[in-house]
Amino acid sequence: MSEHHWQQVMREALGEVWTSDEAYRTLWTLCDEFGHRFGGSASEHAAAAYLEEAFRRLGLRVWRETFPVYSWERGECFFALAAPVERSFSAIALPYTGVADIEAPIVDAGAGEADDFARLGQAARGAMVLVDAERDILGQTSSHRTDKYRRAVEAGAVACLFTNRNPGQLHITGALYARNPGGPTPLDHTAPIPGLGLTYEAGEALRRLAVRGPLRGRIRTRNRVFRSLAHNIVAELPGAERANEIILLGAHYDGHDIAQGALDNAAGTAVLLATARALAPFAGRLPRTLRFVCFACEELGLLGSWRHAESYQTADGPRLVFMLNLDGAGRGQGGSELLTVAGDEEVARAFTGLAHHWHGAFAVRDAISAHSDHFPFFLAGYPVATLQSRDATRGMIGRGWGHTEADTVDKVTLTGLRSSAAVTVQLALWLATTEHVPGGRRSPEAIRTLLETSGLGDALSHHWGRANRADLAPGAV
Secondary structure, X not given: OOHHHHHHHHHHHHHHHHHOOHHHHHHHHHHHHOOOOOOOOHHHHHHHHHXXXXXXXXXXXXEEEEEEEEEEEEEEEEEEEEEOOOEEEOEEEOOOOOOEEEEEEEEEOOOOOHHHHHHHHHHHOOOEEEEEOOOOOOOOOOOOHHHHHHHHHHOOOOEEEEEOOOOXXXXXXXXXXXXXXXXXXXXXXXXXXXXXXXXXXXXHHHHHHOOOOOEEEEEEEEEEEEXXXXXXXXXXXXXXXXXXXXXXXXXXXXXXXXXXXXXXHHHHHHHHHHHHHHHHHHOOOOXXXXXXXXXXXXXXXXXXHHHHHHHHOOOOOOEEEEEEEOOOOOOOOOOOEEEEEOOOHHHHHHHHHXXXXXXXXXXXXXXXXXXXXXXXXXXXXXXXXXXXXXXXXOOOOOOOOOOOOOOOHHHOOHHHHHHHHHHHHHHHHHHHHOOOOOOOOOOHHHHHHHHHHOOOOOHHHHOOHHHHEOOOOOOOO
């Protein structure tokens, strides 16, 4: 493609992005019409049908990837103190918490890091452990919720209480892992101990009351794990002379059942669909094929992206050359997009040069994370990057509104959606047309070394995500 032609395509595509309000209409529909879109639920199934039809209307080739999954349904959750005072607190069960009736001491594990559990020692055994759901500590990398939960399980705790660090009477949520990954029954896919989400205010009250004497708590939960189906929606814009080379753009469309999941990640899905809409007129005119995937069940452990990553393992199939993840895109005010690459200096240099050439259209950093849909592709050796909006949680800890009841449509702006879509369109066009896509596929040995040098050496053995896929045995993929 000549430079003149490339610039003309770019102008036309960006014109569509900046003059259309369809991205916000997509957001409204996903959130206000379909609701939370929890993995394996009727809400998720309705959203999948809507997205499938939306891509078809653009004239793209569209198909579903359907896979069995163990989903979860919320029931009763009661939490109270028995000592040093009797008082009940509002709490919610975290997904995959099952049926429980527990009375036990409560001990405080602070931030829930490894040294916090080392400090507790045997005090955690037989106790409910109170931990901060997320903590921003300058110069330190905070552990993910599932790492803190795993430490509680390994320490012999009987429950894990996650307290939100953002005030506002907002409960914190997030899925837990199965007690027997790959097992054949719903009980196998129930979490080994209950996990409860508390508000900031409840957590602070517990810590104040601990000064008066040892805490003792009571938990009663009634929740259900059940077998269901989930659906990735895949759409393709065919390429020309390099059509067998795939540039994959993905965003998860599922959310948690306590909120609309507007920021995490209906906004990213709206950006994905806006990008497809802007580029649809150029089918067959770009060298490489663009593939758009709406992933199911990211919040349940990246289940949709694990499923889709399997499709590139056949020798005679299309060749994946890059994966761009839109988890967190579109949720800011616009103009502060951040592209995170995963341990690849060549990719980081290429995108830093592009950002400079495009007058600071986005920032670039290099950091490896195991907790979004890029990760299965990273483990398979493919070059990956994740686009997000840095200002979405400015002044807040961790995810901010995310994973709480406040993750709603009113937190998202049309300008933010357009800004992220504009960056995504430019990146997609460059990746589809450049002579050399940076990175290249890396060996399993190189990936393992990267994980170990990044302090993520146990990411494979402890990555719980595939546990709730009903068709995978432990260690698959």
